[in-house]
Amino acid sequence: MTEEVIVARGLTKVFNRNLVAVDHVSFSVKHGEIFGFLGPNGAGKTTTINMLITVLKPTEGTASVLGYDVVKQANEVRRVIGVVPQEYTADEDLTGYENIILCGDLYGIPREVSRKRAVELLELVELTDFKDKRVETYSGGMRRRLELACGLINRPRVLFLDEPTLGLDVQTRTATWNYIKRLKEEYDMTVFMTTHYLEEADTLCDRIAIIDYGKIIVAGDPEELKHSLGGDIITISIKEDADISNIIRSIENVKEVKNENGSYRIKVESGELTAPLVIEALRRNGYTVTRLSLTEPTLNDVYLEYTGRSMRDTEESKEAFRAHRMTIRRARAR
Amino acid sequence: MSSVNEYHPSLIRGLWALTVRELKKWLNDPVMLLMLVIQPLIWMGLLGKSMNLGAMFSASNLGEIQVPEKIPIPGSYVIPPTSGIIYVSGTMFSQIIQQTVSDIGPNVMRNIFGVTDYFSYMSIGMISMIVMTTTMFSGMSIVWDRRLGFLDKVLSTPVPRGAIIFSKVLNATLRAMLQATIILFLAMIFGLQLSPSFTLFNILGVYAAIFLLSVGLSSVFLAFSIRSTRLERPMQFISLITMPLMFASNTLFPISLMPDWLQAVAYVNPLSYLTDALRQLTILALNPSKLITDFIYLGFFAAVLSSIGIMLSWRYLSK
Structure with missing residues (x-):
């Protein structure tokens, strides 16, 4: 069954009549894949997820989860999805165990079933030792794991993760990725997630859509997207003071050569295959290679290519984005 | 392929789960519980005991x-x-x-206040006051639920929307009842005189009256809080209206001695009816026709305000 689990067509959300948070977004997610929405803060990721999980009504367009319309069959959607929100929503004054049981109650799961599942889930996310401690004593990573466990109590077929590793340190982040992968396999789920971490999208997602200012800019397999940029970059320097551009250009699969202060930037289809040919050709012509480096394009290059901005830059020069994000947040809260 | 989730949530289950969550939070925090009792206790101790109106005539x-x-x-x-x-x-x-x-x-005391000691009179007024403030404030917890994302999470589950709203109302009501019990108990320790006609059966009437006012008030405040993103707004509003509501009623002083314009306000103020009902049931010789009027008004108030409040909240949640 490789049907499309999530289908969005022209999904749009306008806040306060003029703030377009999500702008005619269309995509589909296939069974069993981890689909990621990648974009800077305020790009419309959370708004999209909130429409898919039936918390927000779309202004325009339609979306369905497992064939159920998110507006007309909202209750059916709610029963088959699990949600792990961006915030830590577990009740701090209750214990981890009590929180999971509470989630179970909200899904109408009989207590004897939810008790069994809670024990199992706590084991899975390695919180068994802390299950009777109040959540206020938990660390960020533990809370995230608890949120994951809560989101799984109804054995969802589709799991929605909103910025699953937001604010976690690198180690905890990697651990959380492993949990997500394992849980996905264990429960045979389809996962829809949002992130603004490039590494996360790259390592975790089978397919991603890059979203910016409410629009999907490009979508696809992260590897494909990177390859679509036109392959790798070889940077090379030689001992001799000579122009070797023509020699390099004559090599197979070389797309572009640029001389940058004595070192050459060569754009090629595949760095691994072409680099030996370059060295070979230069040696044949009597040149000595002193340095060679090989860089593969990152998702940041993909983002740069399509938006004209670097995502890392936008993360660092936060001002405009913070303002935009605040507006959206406020509108969302209203 | 995992099987489709076969469970359906029920209104009662969801309602109970959400209410218990809040009560647990609250009961886990004895300091907060204490703080809420301290305020009326101070009023009772200072105003009730210092304004020894009975002793004026000596x-x-x-x-x-x-x-x-x-x-x-x-x-x-x-x-x-x-x-x-x-x-x-x-x-x-x-x-x-x-x-x-x-x-x-x-x-004179008996004619004006119905009892000979002011302390008994105003202690019962304090029960009304605590019922009012508790129900107003507890609606505010929804502001936190929203800011912390809990509300969105709950909204993404199939729990009936009504359970979310009713849980807040029920929680406010149960809190008010518990606090009223504590105040009544404390007042009795400090010298509240129960009327000879008081029976344990009257306690049921006390709870019924408190229930009606709490349901009405908390529904309205819920509808109000659910729309505000910050706690400041409902808090300011509450502190703005509690004082006039308390003084323009028989909570502290009988309506009959007020100027006409104030009497007019006091006669529509639901707090007057709750306070009167509570006094009839505890410290006064029970006057059935007055008590019935009180209950009719409180019932009417609860029905109108809770339907408005619940409707508004419902509309907000399903936006």
């Missing part, structure tokens, strides 16, 4: 009464009437006045 408060040594009285007032003027002793005359004043004190 002979010692009359001060020096300037009475001449001999008081002339026309003979026609004397029994049997005689002619001319007779004289009575001034000391005796002032003794009579003092005795009379001491005697009418309790009568």
